[in-house]
Amino acid sequence: MAMITDVVAPFCRKLRALPVPTISAVAGVALGFGLGLALCCDICVVDGDARVGSPFRGIGMVPDTATHYFFLTRLGQAKAAELIYTGRLITGAEAAQIGLVNRATEVGSVNAAVDELALSIAEGPTAAFRLSKEILLAGGDFGGILAHEGRQLERVFETADLKEGIRAFQQRRAPRFEGC
Secondary structure (H helix, E strand, O other): OHHHHHHHHHHHHHHHHOOOOOEEEEOOEEEOHHHHHHHHOOEEEEEOOOEEEOHHHHHOOOOOOOHHHHHHHHHOHHHHHHHHHHOOOEEHHHHHHHOOOOEEEOOOOHHHHHHHHHHHHHOOOHHHHHHHHHHHHHOOOHHHHHHHHHHHHHHHOOOHHHHHHHHHHHOOOOOOOOOO
């Protein structure tokens, strides 16, 4: 039990709270801890034939690594309950179809897809992404998120990336963001 509360849970919190976008790639099988780690990332991409799930029912255990949170927030109570209570494993394609993960790729292409996605994000306005990640992680109701966006907009107006983005738009060229 101490391993979960003293090591695994703090690691999951740190991974989830990293101030940069995080992406996981799943090929093969991701069960229990492996699935939880993949879902802790901002974006989860899986091979279409990957197998994911939480088969803890077979050993009489409760899922960990925030699996309940991700199942509940992404799938709703009924689907989360079904997957937890049955221990049914699903394919990457089904996980994407039901919204558990962001997308499934053609078999064997998950690493290339994640590399392409990571490069696209890294070339973007990463300072703005950090601010958006703070909003996403804080969550809240409509009014709370509007207020948080206002505070983050004040911060983003101080960035070189915003100035570059506006210049590039005015000059009809692609921006060259530097992450500051």
